[in-house]
Amino acid sequence: MISINGGVCAAKGFMAASYAAEIRKKGRDDMAMIFSKEPCTVAGTFTSNVVKAAPVMWDKNIVSSGKPVHAVVVNSGIANACTGKEGMDACKAEAKCVAEHFGDTFSAESVLVASTGVIGMQLPVDKMLNAISEMIPLLESDEAHATSASKAIMTTDTVNKEFAVEFELDGKKVHIGGMTKGSGMIHPRMCTMLCFLTTDVAISKELLQKALSEDIVDTFNMISVDGDTSTNDTCVILANGTAGNKEIIDDDEDFETFRSALHQVNATLATRMAADGEGASHLFTAKVVGARNKDQARTLARSVVSSTLxxxxxxxxxxxxxxxxxxxxxxxxxxxxxxxDLYFVNDIGKIAVYKQGVPLDFDEDFAAEILGYQEVTALIEMNEGVETATAWGCDLTHEYVDINAEYRT
Structure with a gap:
């Protein structure tokens, strides 16, 4: 398995485009599209927040229906959350516009939509429909278009986030790629802020959903920036089967290989989101080892990276x-x-600070030096079993407050 460039376009048959619809601001692309001519099997996970944005409800219905998907349309700037019937009508209008531009070769129910941004504002639908019309002729399957799409969905993110891998199944080279956005309002109880994954692997819907649902538990569900679970959390994976491998229909060796590749993509994207938390200057990792069971390890690691203090x-x-x-x-x-036992660890060393109920004398200057690096890990040895879990977060800075004090205005 190797990492490659290409993001959501790394998998065969997928194209991407972006466009400046001027939803809230001028001067940058704020809409993106992912497209596959071949119909895609789709799986998804969505926010556990009771308040769900219109695009979340639209996408959940499509994913649960089992219908094939051809496209995803994403906007930044406005979340289309808490927008009532008008918000749902906007989702339908976007999806219908895409389908009509492809000569109704597929229906509006084959188009997923996603939004991120300010809650409680209505989308400028006319601007967005025009942007869709402009984006479709721009669709290409190269790395540059994938990168542009990943940048278009950013809000307070400081860097775009994309990753892809190539591996082998059934004697064929296959791929999984993805892009995410997320910097604030990150405390997933299902997946992440927004995540779009593509693969050319042929795999059944049941196993695609199984792979995604099980993997987010140890990847996207293990990150926290600020303890707030978004109204718009969406993670979807589209599989168009163009790699030509024998369809994965059993929980066998090929399925395990696929799961391993998916985990590498998801874990990489999750870590990058945590590192790019709003105002963050450190990626802060909590690694729990020697736990009694997996649930104990996950709970402890998440609690540590979520602690404001x-x-x-x-x-x-x-x-x-x-x-x-x-x-x-x-x-x-x-x-x-x-x-x-507690330690602080990074590339320059490891320092023990607490051992089996007793605080240790330690070199404060060396500890501060370790904590001064961009990446730092709290290693927590439970000495109760053999299970492990890792959670990712970031530090809390003055800049976080500044960003969120002015986010809407």
Whole structure:
């Protein structure tokens, strides 16, 4: 398995385009499209927030129906959340516009839509329909168009996020690629802010959904920027089967290979989102090892990276390990604090700060040096079992407050 360029266009048969619809701001592309001429099997996971945006409800219906999908249309700037019937009508108008431009060779129910941005504003539908009309002739299957699409869906992101891998199935070279956006309002209980994955693998809908649903538990569900679960969280994967492999219909070796590749893509994209948290200066990782079971490990790791006090300490380069123990203690997971060992780790070294119920004397200057690097890990040894889990987050900075104090205005 190798990483390759190409993002959502790395898989055969997928095209992308972007366009400046001027939804909220001028001077940058703010709409994107992914397209496959061949019909795609689709799987998806969506926000657990009771308040669900119109595009989430539109996409959930299509994914659950089992209908094939040909296109995804995404906008940034306005979330189309809490917008009532008008918001649902906007989704339908977008999808219908795409279908009509392809001569009604597929229906509006074969078009997914997604939005990100300010909640409670209606979409400028006329501008968006014009943008769709302009984007369709621009669709291409190269790396540049994939990258442009990944940039068009950004809001407060500082960098675009895309990744792809190539591997072999049934003697054929196959691919999985993806793009994500997410910087704030990141605390997924299903997947992430927005994530679009493409693959040329032939695979049944049931196994595609199984692979996605099971993998997000240890990838997108293990990141947190600010503890807020978005109204628009959407993660979908489209499989058009153009690689020519024998369709995966059983939970066999080929399926395990596919799952491994999907995990590499999802874990990479998830980590990049955590690192690009709003105002972040550090990628903060919590790795729990020696846990009693997987659920305990996941719960503890997520609680640590979600702790506001811990995130502030990481920003201040303060090895305040007590905040980590505190976050573990209120996580809901049961454990024995007197068995826990704590370390701060990165490329320059490892320092022990707490061991089996006893605080350790440690070099504060060296600890601060470790915490001063862009990536830092809290290694938590439970000494209760063999299970592990990793969660990713970021520090909490003054800039986070500045960004979100002015986000709408």
């Amino acid at each position: 811990t995130k502030a300490a990481i920003y201040g380069r303060d090895a305040n390990w007590g905040r980590i123990l505190c976050a573990m203690g209120y996580s809901g997971a049961q454990f024995d604090p007197e068995k826990v």
